[in-house]
Amino acid sequence: MNTRRKFLKDTAFATLGIGLSHHLSLAQTFNPSGTNLVSQTANPWIELSANAYLKNVQLISKMAQNKPIMAVLKNNAYGLGDVQVAQILDQSAHIAGFALVKDERCLALRGNGVSKPILLMGDFNEDLGMDLVNNAIALSAFSLESSNKIKKLASESNKEVLVELYVDTGLGRMGMPYSKGIGWIKELVATPNVKITGLFSTLTTPEDFARTQIQRFSNIIGQLKDNGILPSRLHMAPSLSLLDLPESHFNTVRPGILLHGTYPLSKMDQAKNVPLQPTYRLKATVIRMEKLRKGDTIGFSRFYKVEADEWIATLPIGWADGYYSGAENGAKVLINDTLYKVVNVNASHCNLSIGPEKSVVVGDTATLIGPDRPEITPEGFGKLAGGHNYLQIQYKESIPKFVHDEFL
Known part of the structure; x- marks a missing residue:
């Protein structure tokens, strides 16, 4: 077995050697009785409130007209613990799944009991490809090169490879440029063992251009429908757009910072009407x-x-x-x-x-x-x-x- 893969299996899959403090098990992490005192050796430390997280996602879903939530837990949930936060949110009916940007972190969530769908928004190491497939991690097709990696993986797998299509509608840093059309998508859809589960994009901040992006995204959806391709999950609204641009919600929203009870900007009118709780x-x-x-x-x-x-x-x-x-x-x-x-x-x-x-x-x-x-x-x-x-x-x-x- 490849040394890197063995190392990852020995760490991320067992008790999460990276990111889960003091190798806490799920039972040790949760504290229904409130008797789990902070270790005297921990200094500094972070305390998380499960109920605050669950109340926040309920409010966020309500803000989005009861749309389901793909919870973005990139960068170790902004340093608050992607596994710990995912273990909490995995209980919520408002959560459709989790989105991360590192392959190892996706596997860490699954290896620590997280059961909801997981999307890898970034690239994947080919050494971990089969592990991702076996753990039902949806891969992102964001370029010709990533699509070719997915096709190769599908040819070697005896399981379906879950794929979400990442289209660049104007952010310019990730995703297949919308101007390339859908030819690459049709090729991917025709690949045996590939199952398209979603379509997504990422919005910029200026509202006028964000609306242009939304129109481009809608045009891609229309072209896919004309070709009988119907991804079940459509999402492009991060925290800011979720609050300001209802037309960006589609059928799923994708907040990050809002989950933790924090608004993306320091002064937002929504903060007065939607009492998110610091978590x-x-x-x-x-x-x-x-x-x-x-x-x-x-x-x-x-x-x-x-x-x-x-x-x-x-x-x-x-x-x-x-x-x-x-x-x-x-x-x-x-x-x-x-x-x-x-x-x-x-x-x-x-x-x-x-x-x-x-x-x-x-x-x-x-x-x-x-x-x-x-x-x-x-x-x-x-x-x-x-x-x-x-x-x-x-x-x-x-x-x-x-x-x-x-x-x-």
Whole structure:
């Protein structure tokens, strides 16, 4: 057996050596009773609320006129744990399936008990092709080269190869250009063992051009129908278009950031009408408390200068862990029901200004992102740090995740 394939089978299929913190099993990950305390060795860590996720997908489906959802869990669900989030959403009747961009992550979901359909939106390694087929992972045909790989795989397989057609309607970075027509699709459909299960595209942000893309997508659908080709799943609406362009919904929507209770833009009218819930808390334990003197500075670049004697707390999380470095421009952190300003972020640590009194001690728990206060919700963080809402969810896979029915 190919060494790479054997390695993947030994890791991704067993207990998910990449991305599932501390090799947690499904039983260990879920916590109906709320008694699964965070490991004392985890610092920092992420806590997920299963009920918040399930309520969010119900609201998202309602926003989309009850259309089913293909949940985009790319980039390890923005660092929140693709397996953990998929295990939660696999329970929901509103979820039609999951979309990822890496072949290994698709297999990791299936190897950890996720049963709903899975779409690989990106390329696949030929060494993993048969594993993808055997695990009913739908492959994307997004170029002539990818179509040829799929045809070759189908010729070697004794099972149907599930395929979704990825058409580029104007994004320009992925998908078969719509201008090439449907000749390549007809060839793929005629290939034995190939089953076309969907057609999708990706929208740009400007609404006027997005509408042009929607028309192009509709034209492709019409051409396919004229040739007796009827993909069952039609989708192109990401989170932003799901909110702003109802005509982009087709028969399935494809949100990503909305699943986690975060809107794609910091100021959206829909946030007032659709109360999505933040689904996670990013937490850490204070590891150092020291009183700095007036004139002292923090960091290699001496970013923060102490104007008067004050206590400074250190948390063991920094930009190398995915915590946004711009947090030092005004973001806040919650400790013991009090908000403290972030004054420095480096690769491995961040520092908080506690003030002239020692109101925090080593061992106290800090919540950097969470639903507890408006200032530390994803939107609140984005506003204070001066960045968009995607900045606060790009955490590294190494941060442990703990799932509870409700936040503790």
